[in-house]
Amino acid sequence: MRRGQWAKERERLWAASHEGVISIDDLVALGVPERTAYRRTQEDGPWTLLAPATFLLSNGEPTRRQLEIAALVYAGDGAVLTGWGGARHYGLRRGAVPESVHVLISWDRSVLSTPTITVERTRRLPRAIVRDGLAVAPLVRCLTDGARRTKDLTEIAAVFAEAVQKRQVLAEALRTELDCGSRKGTAAPRRVLIAVEAGVWSAAEYETREFWLSWDDLPEIEWNTTIYDEDGLFLAVADGLVREVGLVLQVDSVEHHFATPEQVQQTLEYHRRLRAAGLHVLGIRPAQRRDDPGGLHTDILDALDVARLLPPPRVRYEARTA
Template sequence: MQKTIHALESRFQRRVYRVRDIEKLGISQSTTYRRARADGPWTRLAPGVVLVAPGPPTLHDRIQAALLRAGPGAVVTGLVAAHLHGIAAPPDEVEVHVLIPHSRKVQSYAGTRFERTTRLPRPVYVNGVPTAPPVRAVMDGARTFRTWAFTQRLLRDAIRKAAECTLIALITEMEAGSRRGTAVPRAILRTFRNGTPPLHDRPARPPRPATEASRAAA
């Protein structure tokens, strides 16, 4: 078993595994969870998912954990996906936002949010990560209740850096998706359309505490 543990820890590219997959290699679940305790050499990232190294996890580790937890067909969206597309640098402690099929229910956990949707986009792979196309990623990020200035900068950067993110494309995506959280980006896009983007900061409405296992999108 020690040889198997050493082999897992020595792999260069993969560091995140489901507990049940580790069990198939001959390491019991009890051993894995013991090693993933706060004082252990591994790190628990999500229910049933561990990092076979001491923390803290990288953003890539957190993305991999979220995708393993979400299951097949999941797509990373929002600020993390926008960052992977080269559009924006995510803020500190950014939430990993993952879209899943509407028929699936996955419990969100600290730092990671799963959103059920009937509009699951075809993924664009960036460094092996299935991400939402730039327009969808940006609009999902824009409706996360951040400040006016942050949202304005995100939308400006998208239009400037990503050819797909035209003003019309962003407005079309906003109208096609969930209306939750669109008040601020809607107002900002209206100023862009009028040619007079505001220069002052304005706080967005703070987010409501998450109480649902996962959120449904239209």
């Protein structure tokens, strides 16, 4: 085929593809013999085989979007993206997106998974929602499907908390979805959901809550409580609050030496506001939980003792729900 003819054919095929992704059936319908199509995916060929019978009309590295399109083309009618990757199409950014694209298909169909595409059959195939031009499961389903395949509790907490804090889903909706779907792999997300329903807003807060609950001698604590002064003016949202003694926990998500000057200044101002109202503040860093749990426990007990000696704080509290 001459260069000019090849360029015209490539333009014609690309126009018929989904951003360069096309099935063998469509190629044959467009006049490309099956044998020719597969030959073009061989070494140094112009095309790439992304999945069985699913082609990329170039030999470059496919983008994540092209891999998702290929997964939908390969999985066929009714397939939808799900999991952490699907959640990205709703603007969420927490959680590591697996290299494999996760798609759902109807239970009565049979499509095998590949090294780059995880095909899950389900009796509860959700209605597709078009996000960024692609068929995606509803966000609550993406979150629970991703959580079922994730063992890291902190990662699950980060994703769940982001979605709930942004008011994109309700904690109750996550629990309902976990109850309605397969029980396989739901132990970890159910444990995390208890913390989210208790008001935890971040992975760092989740880890701190787990640490707190591991000690029998620590009192009841609440999370993300809004604090006002005596005149009703907003002071802060306390990451953690022991209301009975007026102790506030500030849960840092990064180590102090990684904080920017602006973050350091904001922390100082946060402490001053709360201390001026009669509250005692204790900052907790990730390294303390990880490297010196016994020392952190002692620091908390000391802070509780100090808080008990102080006069009652001049504040009002308003609990914030998940």
